[in-house]
Amino acid sequence: MEDRKQITFNVLCFNPEVDEKAYFKSYDVVLEKGITVLRALNYIKDHVDQTLTHRFFCQAGICGSCAIRINGVSKLACTTQVWDELETCKTKDQIIVEPLNNFKVIRDLVVDIDPMIAKLKKYKSWVVPMVKDEDLGKKECDVKPEEFEPINAATDCILCASCYSECTITEADRHYISPLVILRAYRMNMDTRDTAGEERTRLLQEDHGIWDCTHCYRCVEACVKNIPIMEAIQGVRHETFERGMTNTAGARHAKIFLDDVKGGGRLKEATLPLRTLGPIGMIGMIPFALKMGAKGRVPPIFPHKVSTHREVKTLVEQVEKESKKKD
Amino acid sequence: MTYDIVIVGAGGGGMYAALEAIRRNPALKIAVISKVYPTRSHTSAAQGGVNAALANKHKDDTIDLHIFDTIKGSDYLGDQDSITYLCEQAPILIRELENLGAPFSRLEDGSIAQRPFGGASRHRCCYCADKTGHTVLQTLFEQCMRYGIQFFNEYYLLSIEENDGKCQGVIALNLRDSKIHKFEANSVILATGGYAKMYWHKSSNAAGLTGDGGAAALRAGIPLKDMEFVQFHPTGLRKSGLLVTEGARGEGGYLINNKGERFMSKYAPEKMELGPRDLVSRSIEIEIREGLGFESTAGQFIKLDLTHLGAELIMQRLPQIRELCIYFEGVDPILEPIPVRPTAHYSMGGIDVNTSCETNIEGIYAVGEGACVSVHGANRLGGNSLLDILVFGKRAGMEVVERASKSGQPKISDSQVEDQQKYIDGLFGKTHHERYDVIREELGTTLGENAGIYRTKDALTKGVADVYELRERFKKxxxxxxxxxxNTNLMQVMELGSMLDLALCVAKGALAREESRGSHSRIDFPTRDDKNWHKHSIFKMTAEGDIAVSDKPVTMGKHELQERTY
Structure with a gap:
């Protein structure tokens, strides 16, 4: 590829003061190889259109200000090379730039991240120290290096909100906790200096909490710091069982999955909603069930066991034994 | 709105102050206003660590050694009472922050790990891998949330208001809707960050380190101190100014000019690329000035060549540097040389305060990189910048709590608010035609050329004249x-105004100081001159908006002046 070329940036712009809805503005600029998307946007702002509105600060991938969607994927503008994006353009040499998803747009690429901060507060995303207030600063906590291993990756999080933007559950439910808030909660729960694990976990397992994630892994793929967020989600779920918090639809659902698979090697889908939600919770599901019926999509009430169900059972038991050993 | 305490800036210093104040008195009404969300603050960019004589690694480390290293590092311009307080408080602060959840890396015995750092005689630097500032900032934000601190995010400081030498509060612009708000308070803490972004493309700083707090302080009649001291690093990336650590040269990297020569042979035939920082920076500058640099739209540069080291060594010992180069320059150092040039990265000067963080106006305090206590003097040691914001953030928090109980009703009048509205309206003048980006670029260029790494009377005289001219053009x-x-366009213009005012201080201070001390290197006055220049520079804004330079004595203690050799 040549080292200098004309590139079109199609930027989704929206100024609620004057615009009825968002629209794409096109900027043609000649750029050289090695330029980041942020530098390109700054070039456009300085030389072409001073009204173009975007956030940026450190320009070094550590402050998290400049997360936007570039060619459809949420990421930091300051660590994204224009030349790399040219390879994923739908139309040759045309890069699409949009604000993050799942937030209200304030203007152009600037979104309102206050709901994310509010969720951090709701789920107590802080260490409640075991050291008493009057004793703070007197001596170090004794923490062995391996105790921090579970939280090392999680403390890389810069709150850029790329995972929040990509999360499919947050898109469906604005009250959903969101991946980064679970990650933060996990980081606090696993910190041996923290004393609020019980209270935090109780909040996490309530409605709009950890049980709503459907493991689409979009957050993991989007994370600009490559944090294994799904491990945090699974980790907190595991913790609810350890703390005996099993009386939620989510916990029941998980347990039924395990029991079914252990029993016949297969999920009994027809009775799954009843067993998860209970008879009263089921009432709300009736219209949905009727629609399924009308389309001929009702699963069998008593599915056959899979032929290898004994092997499946042995496998599950083996895994259970291994994980007990780890604990 | 009226508050007990208003804190401007939500980096490490501002948030530590807020936390200390609310913990001491939960009934206090505290507002923290910041032009960015707290976790975006530049504290996050500090990687290396924070110094404290915990003596976990080297059992013979002491607070006295930390004090001496810091005084020597400052080239004897730091105030010894402040440095003593800084180093005495350091272990307490680190333990407190650790108790509150900061994930400091550990030694096998479970205590906080410590590593060696430049200018330190013992392994004293506590760290969280290579993300120390980031985790410190996150921890402070978490604890501020825990204590319910009220943040006003994306508010831009317009003015500091005083009456009869007493603090009345601040006026700020809400970026969301451009509305002007008054925050009345008897106590204001300015934690507004450094000013080294004025070197623009020759700076490793975040975009917002434009010295807004210092500029507002000047306008309010608060003096600044030691502004001519700006620390430079020889190898910043060409486009971003981000640092490529000395390790890259330590592993055997070459510095190459456009003739393909290892030009360091001219300047340091024996040490070559491993000459001292200031010498390497100066050599690169000379090569570029003599037309031996490379050209690009992002400015002139020279090359740091690691290709001969081989993929294996680079992947093993310099993985972070490689990642940085790929992300920010689009260059893989295994395959091609890295474009670099010297970059400004820390401001030693700032708002003139004493050990209690007090300015000359009762009730107005300043902390952090935007303040000058002074603990860094003419040259800051690595690992002391995070320490500075923590120790003095906490100190300011203590001071304002004391004060809150014994002061009267603050008052900002409507006409004071109108003055700010008029200022903003004036910026939208219809006949205005000067481009902010051009002025900003020219400011960075003239500072880099005339008030940069190596300075002379002629160059500085030109630099001062250039800044005066740019300030005139800024009016249009x-x-x-x-x-x-x-309106980020409006904010960038206001930030440029701040940078121009502080740039005048930097250039005038550098011209006045006829000696070389710490980061301030005069070719025409190559040695330290304690007889005439062992004193702080003081900068005040005159009624006409000009900058007047004066001086004040350095506070000495038990350590006498000595030659600084390593």
Whole structure:
């Protein structure tokens, strides 16, 4: 590829003061190889259109200000090379730039991240120290290096909100906790200096909490710091069982999955909603069930066991034994 | 709105102050206003660590050694009472922050790990891998949330208000809707960050380190101190100014000019690329000035060549550097040389305060990189910048709590607010035609050339004249975006105004100081001159908006002046 070329940036712009809805503005600029998307946007702002509105600060991938969607994927503008994006353009040499998803747009690429901060507060995303207030600063906590291993990756999080933007559950439910808030909660729960694990976990397992994630892994793929967020989600779920918090639809659902698979090697889908939600919770599901019926999509009430169900059972038991050993 | 305490800036210093104040008195009404969300603050960029004589690694480390290293590092310009307080408080602060959840890396015995750092005689630097500042900032934000601190995010400081030498509060612009708000308070803490972004493309700083707090302080009659001291690093990346650590040269990297020569042979035939920082920076500058640099739209540069080291060594010992180069320059150092040039990265000067963080106006305090206590003097040691914000953030928090109980009703009048509205309206002047980006670029260029790493009377005289001229042109600067919603064009113009005022201080201070001390290197006065220049520079704004330079004595203690050799 040549080292200098004309590139079109199609930027989704929206100024609620004057615009009825968002629209794409096109900027043609000649750029050289090695330029980041942020530098390109700054070039456009300085030389072409001073009204173009975007956030940026450190320009070094550590402050998290400049997360936007570039060619459809949420990421930091300051660590994204224009030349790399040219390879994923739908139309040759045309890069699409949009604000993050799942937030209200304030203007152009600037979104309102206050709901994310509010969720951090709701789920107590802080260490409640075991050291008493009057004793703070007197001596170090004794923490062995391996105790921090579970939280090392999680403390890389810069709150850029790329995972929040990509999360499919947050898109469906604005009250959903969101991946980064679970990650933060996990980081606090696993910190041996923290004393609020019980209270935090109780909040996490309530409605709009950890049980709503459907493991689409979009957050993991989007994370600009490559944090294994799904491990945090699974980790907190595991913790609810350890703390005996099993009386939620989510916990029941998980347990039924395990029991079914252990029993016949297969999920009994027809009775799954009843067993998860209970008879009263089921009432709300009736219209949905009727629609399924009308389309001929009702699963069998008593599915056959899979032929290898004994092997499946042995496998599950083996895994259970291994994980007990780890604990 | 009226508050007990208003804190401007939500980096490490501002948030530590807020936390200390609310913990001491939960009934206090505290507002923290910040032009960015707290976790975006530049504290996050500090990687290396924070110094404290915990003596976990080297059992013979002491607070006295930390004090001496810091005084020597400052080239004897630091105030010894402040440095003593800094180093005495350090272990307490680190333990407190650790108790509150900061994930400091550990030694096998479970205590906080410590590593060696430049200018330190013992392994004293506590760290969280290579993300120390980031985790410190996150921890402070978490604890501020825990204590319910009220943040006003994306508010831009317009003015500091005083009456009869007493603090009345601040006026700020809400970026969201361009509305002007008054925050009345008897106590204000300015934690507004450094000013080294004035070197623009020759700076490793975040975009917002434009010295807004210092500029507002000047306008309010608060003096600044030691502004001519700006620390430079020889190898910043060409486009971003981000640092490529000395390790890259330590592993055997070459510095190459456009003739393909290892030009360091001319300047340091024996040490070559491993000459001292200031010498390497100066050599690169000379090569570029003599037309031996490379050209690009992002400015001139020279090359740091690691290709001969081989993929294996680079992957093993310099993985972070490689990642940085790929991300920010689009260059893989295994395959091609890295474009680099010297970059400004820390401001030692700032708002003139004493050990209690007090300015000359009762009730107005300043902390952090935007303040000058002074603990860094003419040259800051690595690992002391995070320490500075923590120790003095906490100190300011203690001071304002004391004060809150015994002061009267603050008052900002409507006409004071109107003055700020008039200032903003004036920026939208219809006949204005000067481009902010051009002035900003020219400011960075003239500072880099005339008030940069190596300075002379002639160059500085030109630098001062250039800044005066740019300040004139700024009066006709055009704000093209007339929207009231999140007007970043307006903010960038106001930030440019701050940078121009502080740039005048830097250039004038550098011209006045006829000696070389710490980061301030005069070719025409190559040695330290304690007889005439062992004193702080003081900068005040005159009624006409000019900058007047004076001086004040350095506070000495038990350590006498000595030659600084390593």
């Amino acid at each position: 600067v055009k704000v093209a975006d007339h929207s009231r919603l999140f």
